[in-house]
Amino acid sequence: MARAATLGDAVTRIEAAEQAAQARFEQQAETAEAARQPEAAQQARDSAASLAVPAGPGLQQGAAPGNAPVAGRIVQAFGSHGDAGAASGVTYAPPSLATVTAPCAGRIDFAGSFRSYGRMLILDCGRDYRFVLAGLDRLDVTGGQNLARGAAVGRMPAWSDGSGMGRPSLYVQLRHGDATIDPGRFLQQPR
DSSP states (O other), X not given: OTTOOSHHHHHHHHHHHHHHHHHHHHHHHHHHHHTTOHHHHXXXXXXXXXXXXXXXXOXXXXXXXXXXXXXXXXXXXXXXXXXXXXXXXXXXXXXXXXXXXXXXXXXXXXXXXXXXXXXXXXEEXXXXXXXXXXXXXXXXXOTTOEEOTTOEEEEOOOOOGGGSSOOOOEEEEEEETTEEEOGGGGBOOOO
């Protein structure tokens, strides 16, 4: 992740690392079989199989949407135009110290700081869908952790209107493969 230049590049690197690990385990299984080490071969096959299992159920068009990942209002909608062009995600203005929750069931691919996005996580929902949540003050999850939809993943920063600083925001991007898509189709409006 340290070498990734963009969110898209970060997700591409995660996918490549998962595929490389799966291929490595498959190669280890073949090597162990050739060396007549059935236990080592089975362990490598099991590891490869665990990587092949979808991280979550994916997202389905027409299914009941999940809750928004944070309370607050949307301040920038997907596709709206700003100084940097069309928005490739949704930006929420949450209350101070708001809890952020998982918008889908899945596995955490990344949890940590990333470039100017601050504390961020990438949640693999399965079937090539990944949510990116960025701008958190605190992360309560770690990479590799499995989550249920609605599980708490962290907290937004504290702020006050008179602080003179900009209001913290939560940036939410939904990726399907290499494409960014409107996450609003899969989320209810915030409370």
